[in-house]
Amino acid sequence: MPSHDLSSPPAPGQSICRSCWLAAPGLLWMGLFFLAPLALVFAISFASRGTYGGIVWEFTAANYLDLWHPLYGKILGQSLWYASLTTAICFVLGFPLAYMIARSPARWQPVLLLLVMLPFWTNFLVRTYAWMIVLRQDGLLNGLLLALGIVDAPLELLYTPTAVVIGLVYGYLPFMVLPLYVAVERLDPLLVEAAWDLYASRWAIFTRVVVPLTMPGIVGGCVLVFIPSIGSFITPDLLGGARSMMIGNLIQHEYLVVRDWPLGSAVSFVLMAIVMAAVALYYRHAARTAGPTEKR
Amino acid sequence: MATSSTPPFTASEQSLSSTPPTIDIRGIVRRHGAVTAVDRVSCQVRRGEFFSILGPSGAGKTSVLRMLAGFEDPDEGDLLIDGQSMLGVPPNRRPVNLVFQSYALFPHLTVFENVAFGLKMRRVSAALIAEQVRQALTMVKLLGKEARMPAQLSGGEQQRVALARALVNKPAVVLLDEPLAALDQQLRQAMQVELKSIQEQAGLTCVCVTHHQEEAMMMSDRIAVMHQGRLWQVGSPREVYERPCNLFVSRFLGVSNELAGTIGPSVGEDRLFQPTQAEQHPFTVRTVSTEQAGRSATLSLRPEHIRMAQERPSTSDPLLYGRIEKVLFTGSETKYLVRVGRDRLWETRMTSNTSLSSFAAGDPVFLHWSLADARLFFE
Numbered sequence: 001m002p003s004h005d006l007s008s009p010p011a012p013g014q015s016i017c018r019s020c021w022l023a024a025p026g027l028l029w030m031g032l033f034f035l036a037p038l039a040l041v042f043a044i045s046f047a048s049r050g051t052y053g054g055i056v057w058e059f060t061a062a063n064y065l066d067l068w069h070p071l072y073g074k075i076l077g078q079s080l081w082y083a084s085l086t087t088a089i090c091f092v093l094g095f096p097l098a099y100m101i102a103r104s105p106a107r108w109q110p111v112l113l114l115l116v117m118l119p120f121w122t123n124f125l126v127r128t129y130a131w132m133i134v135l136r137q138d139g140l141l142n143g144l145l146l147a148l149g150i151v152d153a154p155l156e157l158l159y160t161p162t163a164v165v166i167g168l169v170y171g172y173l174p175f176m177v178l179p180l181y182v183a184v185e186r187l188d189p190l191l192v193e194a195a196w197d198l199y200a201s202r203w204a205i206f207t208r209v210v211v212p213l214t215m216p217g218i219v220g221g222c223v224l225v226f227i228p229s230i231g232s233f234i235t236p237d238l239l240g241g242a243r244s245m246m247i248g249n250l251i252q253h254e255y256l257v258v259r260d261w262p263l264g265s266a267v268s269f270v271l272m273a274i275v276m277a278a279v280a281l282y283y284r285h286a287a288r289t290a291g292p293t294e295k296r
Numbered sequence: 297m298a299t300s301s302t303p304p305f306t307a308s309e310q311s312l313s314s315t316p317p318t319i320d321i322r323g324i325v326r327r328h329g330a331v332t333a334v335d336r337v338s339c340q341v342r343r344g345e346f347f348s349i350l351g352p353s354g355a356g357k358t359s360v361l362r363m364l365a366g367f368e369d370p371d372e373g374d375l376l377i378d379g380q381s382m383l384g385v386p387p388n389r390r391p392v393n394l395v396f397q398s399y400a401l402f403p404h405l406t407v408f409e410n411v412a413f414g415l416k417m418r419r420v421s422a423a424l425i426a427e428q429v430r431q432a433l434t435m436v437k438l439l440g441k442e443a444r445m446p447a448q449l450s451g452g453e454q455q456r457v458a459l460a461r462a463l464v465n466k467p468a469v470v471l472l473d474e475p476l477a478a479l480d481q482q483l484r485q486a487m488q489v490e491l492k493s494i495q496e497q498a499g500l501t502c503v504c505v506t507h508h509q510e511e512a513m514m515m516s517d518r519i520a521v522m523h524q525g526r527l528w529q530v531g532s533p534r535e536v537y538e539r540p541c542n543l544f545v546s547r548f549l550g551v552s553n554e555l556a557g558t559i560g561p562s563v564g565e566d567r568l569f570q571p572t573q574a575e576q577h578p579f580t581v582r583t584v585s586t587e588q589a590g591r592s593a594t595l596s597l598r599p600e601h602i603r604m605a606q607e608r609p610s611t612s613d614p615l616l617y618g619r620i621e622k623v624l625f626t627g628s629e630t631k632y633l634v635r636v637g638r639d640r641l642w643e644t645r646m647t648s649n650t651s652l653s654s655f656a657a658g659d660p661v662f663l664h665w666s667l668a669d670a671r672l673f674f675e
Contacts, residue, residue: 194400196387197365198414198461208413212404 045265053259063266072250072267079246080274082161083230086168090176090225091218093169098180098217099210103189116177119170128167128238135163135239159241167235175224183217184210219282227275247271316379318343318468318501319364324373326359333359334370335525341469341503346495348504348512351522352548357505360522361471364503365394378468388417393462397474399454401446407433407457408442414465432464435494452483459491463498470495472504476511488514509549513537521545538598543673546596553597553642555616559587559672566667569595569614573637579614583672594673601669602644604632604655605662613664618642620659634661 045063050056066072101112119127134140135157142154157163187210195209211218233248240246245253247267254264317340326334333356341347349357362368363375366387375382382390393414401410411432415425433439436456446454455475462470475491476484492515495502506512512519513533520530521544529541540546543554560568560578569581572592581595609615618634621641625648632644632655644663655661 188398188400190396190398190400191402193365193367193387194394194396194402195413195417196367197392197394198465199388199417200413201388201417204417209402213402 041265041268044262045269047262049260049262053261055261063263064270066263067266067270075245075247075250076270076274078161078244079230079248079271082164082168082236082244082246083226085165086172086229087176087222087226089165089169090173091222094173094176094180094221095218098177099184101177102181102184102187109185113178113181116174120174124171125234127171128234131163131167131170131239132158135166158239159243161240161244163239164236164244164246167239168229168232171232171235172225172229175228176221179217179220179224180214181217183214183220187213219285223279223282226278230275230278231271315343316376317341318345318378319347319503320376320379321360322374322376324360324363324370324375326356326363326368327371328359332525334363336373337522337525337527338373339520339527339530341501343501344499345517346492346500346502346504346515348506348516348519349522350506350509350512350519350548352507355507355522356525357507357522358473361394361473361503361505364469365392365471366390391468392471393465393467393469394471394473395458395462395475397477399446399458399478401454401457401461403446405446406442407438407444407446407449410446410457411460411464413461418465428464429460432460435463435498436460451479452487455479455487459494463494463500469501469503472502472506474506474508475504477506477508484511491515513549521548523548540596540671543594543596546671546673551599551643553599553602553644555595555636555640557593557595559583559589559591559593561589569593569672571595571616571637573640576616576637579616580667581614581670581672582667587674592675594675596671596673597642597665597669599631599643599645601665602642602663603665604634604644604646605664606655606659608662609664611664614667614670616663618661618663620655620657620661623655623657632661634663636663 044055046059046061048056048058048060048062097116101109101116104112132139136142137154137156137158139158141157142151145151146154191209191213192205195205200208230246231248232246233252236244236246236249237252240249247270251264251267251271254260254267319339319341321337321339323336323338324334325332325336335356337356337360349360351357359368363370364377364382366382366385366389369383377391402413405413408429411429412425415428420428429442430439433442436459438453438456438460441449441453446457449457455478459470459475476487479487488511494500495515504512504515516533518531519533519536521528521536521540523544529536529545531539536545537549540549540552543552546552555571555573555576557569557571559581560570562568563580566580566582567587568578570578587593603609616636618636620632621635622633624631624633628648629645630648632646634642634644636642642663
């Protein structure tokens with residue numbers, strides 16, 4: 001190794017280390033308040049429950065084995081199903097919206113984006129309570145449907161899976177719209193015209209040109225909706241009732257009601273594994289589809 | 297391929313053959329808000345013809361092209377391709393393909409997939425697609441680069457892919473939007489020749505939009521000069537260059553050396569022209585019109601028609617007196633800027649290797665030309 005030569009550019013390692021110091025506060029924060037608790041939860045997931053709800057530090061895999069019980073499997077499957085459905089509905093609703101915003105006059109775009117984010121100005125809990133008022137038996141929606149003569153008797157909406165999915169879609173739609181907007185905004189409109197000129201129908205333009213070229217945004221939006229959806233707990237708790245329990249409710253139940261922290265921790269880690277697997281799958285798909293574009 | 301079927305002086309709107317023109321534009325109007333981008337444009341394009349719409353930016357030529365492609369519809373008038381009205385027909389149902397100025401290649405598809413796109417959309421069988429794409433790529437000399445992504449190609453290669461992507465569909469008309477504008481000068485000149493030979497070889501009917509007059513003249517069978525939304529003149533390159541219908545066309549297609557003056561009395565078959573500049577003597581001009589004496593007019597001359605002499609020439613040619621102000625050596629040619637009046641600077645040219653005489657800045661010169669070469673425009 002030559003000695004340090006001032007005229008030579010710094011090795012890549014050096015410059016990275018310099019920025020290390022700037023990243024230190026953030027890294028410290030993440031280490032203290034994210035990694036350490038996570039490690040603690042991981043450790044607890046292999047301990048067992050004491051008689052009065054304490055933690056007994058005896059290594060056991062029983063918590064994970066317990067999760068094979070069909071009841072947990074049902075809750076898990078239900079969570080996956082609600083989250084997938086929510087993601088799909090958000091995509092179907094969000095894509096045209098994002099496309100419209102990205103193709104509207106430039107001076108309108110910030111306003112329209114602001115409108116998409118407007119619900120965030122109100123507390124999530126309050127907004128979910130509002131949905132209870134809308135969906136309940138004598139609620140606004142049933143009142144409207146009855147008044148219009150669409151239904152004869154009020155529909156049972158609140159405390160059903162439908163209500164949970166409505167609540168999730170409502171809550172996470174902006175997370176779908178924003179990345180899609182960015183992706184569509186970057187899509188050259190001439191490519192759409194080129195496809196149209198080359199005999200593509202509107203559907204073919206969408207599937208052959210628009211979707212592949214906005215794949216990073218689609219993946220981003222889906223991940224951003226799927227992850228909070230599958231772990232959500234307020235929405236199924238308030239809108240779903242006992243039948244529509246999701247993993248989030250199970251964790252809360254184990255920790256706070258049953259006071260079985262080890263089992264709750266195990267469930268948390270299973271949820272994390274599912275989320276990470278889903279994200280990995282999405283990204284692998286995205287890399288395949290949009291790979292050549294990204295390599296530019 | 298017959299490209300010289302355009303006899304001079306034939307009104308371009310007259311159809312010569314019995315077959316309908318490939319494109320028949322009938323008085324189309326296109327408004328963008330208060331601006332009339334295209335104003336009552338009519339013209340016809342014949343089969344196998346390379347037709348250019350030439351004009352400065354903002355002339356409305358791109359609007360015409362977009363209406364032919366189907367991205368816009370005219371507010372008035374009709375537009376026929378192969379005898380069929382195209383009004384309300386979407387781009388994907390029109391027998392035309394557009395080569396975009398920026399190429400608009402699909403970045404996520406390979407060269408092969410880009411070229412195959414149109415055929416695939418028309419559900420052509422895979423075997424036929426492979427064969428036709430191969431033919432198209434052979435024509436544009438890109439064989440062997442099928443698997444490349446557009447981003448891995450040079451600008452010239454991307455241009456060829458864009459061209460192949462259009463002509464593989466064997467459209468009735470290939471529309472070209474400033475096809476060579478994004479290329480550098482040398483590549484551009486090579487591609488002009490190549491594009492023209494591909495067009496002739498494949499017998500393509502092309503409508504090309506460009507603001508580059510030299511490019512239009514080199515490649516086109518006919519040129520339509522467009523300005524402020526209107527077509528001013530349609531004709532062969534030679535026709536519009538040598539017999540421009542007005543001063544705008546004259547100026548846009550090349551250097552137009554101009555002199556203002558008034559029409560005087562007849563001199564035999566010709567007329568006397570009195571330049572407004574007092575220091576210039578009257579000279580004869582040839583004009584078919586029977587304008588009244590005293591009417592003001594502008595004389596225009598192409599640089600290559602002007603001869604320079606140090607001594608007063610003994611011919612009866614029209615003659616002007618001037619003083620060389622600048623000598624610009626450009627290589628094979630030398631340009632001279634000659635002051636012929638207070639606010640008139642004319643450009644003349646001489647082959648650089650001429651041993652006849654060399655002029656220097658400050659030299660007084662006589663400029664003379666053949667009577668028939670000067671054009672006269674009335675306001």
